[in-house]
Amino acid sequence: MYEFEYQRPDSVAKAVGAGGGEARYLAGGQSLVQSMKLRLSSASTLVDLGGIDGLHGISREGSSVKIGAMTRHSEVARSAEVRAAIPALADLAGGIGDQMVRNMGTIGGSIANSDPAADYPAGVLGLGATIQTDRRSIAADDFFKDLFTTALEPGELIVSVSFPVPQRAAYVKFKQPASRFALVGVFVSQSAAGVRVAVTGARSHVFRVPEMEQALARDFRPGALDGIRIDAAGCNSDLHGSAEYRAAMVSVMARRAVEKALAG
16 A cells, blocks of 8 residues: 555535545545555545544435435445335445445445446436535436546535435346445336436446336336347456346346336
8 A cells, every 4th residue: 555644524625625636535445445455546645534424314305315425335224214215225225245345335435436336326327316516416317427437526525415216216236246246236216207227237337228218117017128138339348247248137137126116
């Protein structure tokens, strides 16, 4: 690990003030610290967000659920508010990594990292959430840009994420057994605003499938997806699964997600 300065501010303003240049925000450390240990990443300064009370917490606000950026995965998984309003999101959080990862990792850290196989991006995009930063609101459709790349500007800090409450939703993933990352994960939701289908693990970053959304908007049942296939071009390929395999698994996981949403 390279040498760095460590800061632990007690307010968003102080964190943003320290977050310029080559500084990095530490929001749980389940990805950043590991890459720094391997010298795959470096930072002149680590700004630990753990001491900012305003970044923690879960609340129901009208027709949405607001989750602070530093809220742990385990807190989301067991939250009565989330389980009552969006059980699919609690289910997603409960399936992230192992217990240690869920006790340390945060929702803000996860989506800011935009790992291609992470679970939370599917929930954020699949529910049409809004990401609130220290300076603006960003719609989920505009947030995830590419591999480990988001719409966040240098020094910009995620404060919270607001999830609209759907009529029904479900998340299903085919996980890598050791890491529990999604080889392919599909989040499906239905609401007054329409149907959303978000896929993680298959490409460089999370994406929607308009053909599936249109079919499910007409008839929300697994059979509506018959004949819809994902192009393998552009899909990830590694020792865990080829591009063709991942493309085929999107259809399988989408059907299972619809089945789960209807059963819930």
